[in-house]
Amino acid sequence: MDTNLIQRIKTSFNTQFGTEPLLVFSPGRINLIGEHTDYNEGFVFPAAINKGIVAAIDASNTEFCTIVAADKNESIEFSLNNLKPIPNGSWRNYVLGVIDEVQKKDLQLKPFHIVFGGNIPGGAGLSSSAALENSIVFALNEFFSLKLSKEEMMLISQKAEHHFVGVHCGIMDQYTSMFGVQDKALLLDCRTLKASEFIIDFKEYTLLLINTHVKHNLAESAYNDRRFVCEKIAKLLNIKALRDASGADLLKIQEQISIEDYQKALYIIQENQRVLEASKALKNNDLTNFGKLLYSSHNGLQHQYNVSCSELDFLVDLTRDFSEVLGARMMGGGFGGCTLNLIKKEAIKEFIDKASSEYLQKFGINISTYQLKISNGVHRIS
Numbered sequence: 001m002d003t004n005l006i007q008r009i010k011t012s013f014n015t016q017f018g019t020e021p022l023l024v025f026s027p028g029r030i031n032l033i034g035e036h037t038d039y040n041e042g043f044v045f046p047a048a049i050n051k052g053i054v055a056a057i058d059a060s061n062t063e064f065c066t067i068v069a070a071d072k073n074e075s076i077e078f079s080l081n082n083l084k085p086i087p088n089g090s091w092r093n094y095v096l097g098v099i100d101e102v103q104k105k106d107l108q109l110k111p112f113h114i115v116f117g118g119n120i121p122g123g124a125g126l127s128s129s130a131a132l133e134n135s136i137v138f139a140l141n142e143f144f145s146l147k148l149s150k151e152e153m154m155l156i157s158q159k160a161e162h163h164f165v166g167v168h169c170g171i172m173d174q175y176t177s178m179f180g181v182q183d184k185a186l187l188l189d190c191r192t193l194k195a196s197e198f199i200i201d202f203k204e205y206t207l208l209l210i211n212t213h214v215k216h217n218l219a220e221s222a223y224n225d226r227r228f229v230c231e232k233i234a235k236l237l238n239i240k241a242l243r244d245a246s247g248a249d250l251l252k253i254q255e256q257i258s259i260e261d262y263q264k265a266l267y268i269i270q271e272n273q274r275v276l277e278a279s280k281a282l283k284n285n286d287l288t289n290f291g292k293l294l295y296s297s298h299n300g301l302q303h304q305y306n307v308s309c310s311e312l313d314f315l316v317d318l319t320r321d322f323s324e325v326l327g328a329r330m331m332g333g334g335f336g337g338c339t340l341n342l343i344k345k346e347a348i349k350e351f352i353d354k355a356s357s358e359y360l361q362k363f364g365i366n367i368s369t370y371q372l373k374i375s376n377g378v379h380r381i382s
């Protein structure tokens with residue numbers, strides 16, 4: 001864990017409010033494979049990471065709460081009564097949404113102060129939003145002894161995003177940030193919310209993330225649009241979610257839907273299958289097949305679900321002739337963020353040099369790269 005980050009948030013709290021706060025750490029996440037399957041009650045394969053958000057909390061001696069976003073040098077002061085989303089409220093709506101959902105459970109909160117800050121690269125698709133939501137609900141739970149279970153807290157975070165932010169996200173990000181286990185990925189069934197743990201040890205290979213440093217403004221509206229398409233097709237098939245559909249089922253209603261919507265639904269069906277195949281590949285230490293599944297996932301996201309972009313495609317295509325990379329794909333909601341690459345450790349520098357120069361030449365943008373450690377979920381910092 002980043003001790004500098006912890007000290008920075010603690011000092012910031014101390015300077016502004018003059019007391020010793022309770023501290024929590026809430027991680028971001030990567031997802032090995034299984035994109036956009038969570039809101040279809042399907043399978044995903046994420047892991048919590050050692051980058052995240054530290055939140056500090058203590059009581060307020062006034063009738064108002066103050067939340068300080070230390071990295072942005074911004075704050076909000078408010079009363080706990082009648083919380084409402086703020087138009088273009090940015091981070092404030094994630095925080096207020098969580099507080100509102102806690103109070104809907106008839107749990108007694110008193111005025112408090114929170115300072116938070118993090119080290120998750122912005123726009124990288126590492127789920128800083130879920131890390132923030134979970135840091136707030138976990139801090140409130142610890143400080144006020146609310147006795148909420150991790151599952152209840154995770155669902156509070158998800159509802160906050162639905163009701164105050166307007167993104168109808170699935171459960172993967174909040175689950176992973178809450179329940180992550182060091183050195184293990186979680187094969188999560190998003191219907192039952194049951195997960196199997198897989199030790200992650202790629203031997204002479206490792207995961208390298210490359211940040212495109214683009215975030216096309218389609219992202220949020222396209223996310224909700226695709227969710228709507230999936231729910232519409234599930235309704236046509238008379239099933240609860242696309243998790244329950246097969247390719248054969250889809251063929252039966254092919255005439256009733258557009259080619260684009262058919263491909264989107266087919267992608268979800270195939271991606272669910274890829275997640276299960278990927279877990280078997282890892283169990284059998286078959287990294288070659290695991291890498292092929294990553295490429296296949298990207299292909300589906302690019303050509304069927306249509307959530308990739310030229311920058312992501314360029315970086316994935318660069319790896320195809322680089323034999324030390326076994327597989328690559330875009331990761332996250334799409335339209336920017338990072339690619340995930342399974343690469344031989346000894347080839348990392350050579351590949352980064354190649355990707356940096358060619359991407360800069362093509363798009364005029366410098367990439368960033370990250371090698372992350374797989375970490376535990378949200379916890380109190382002692």
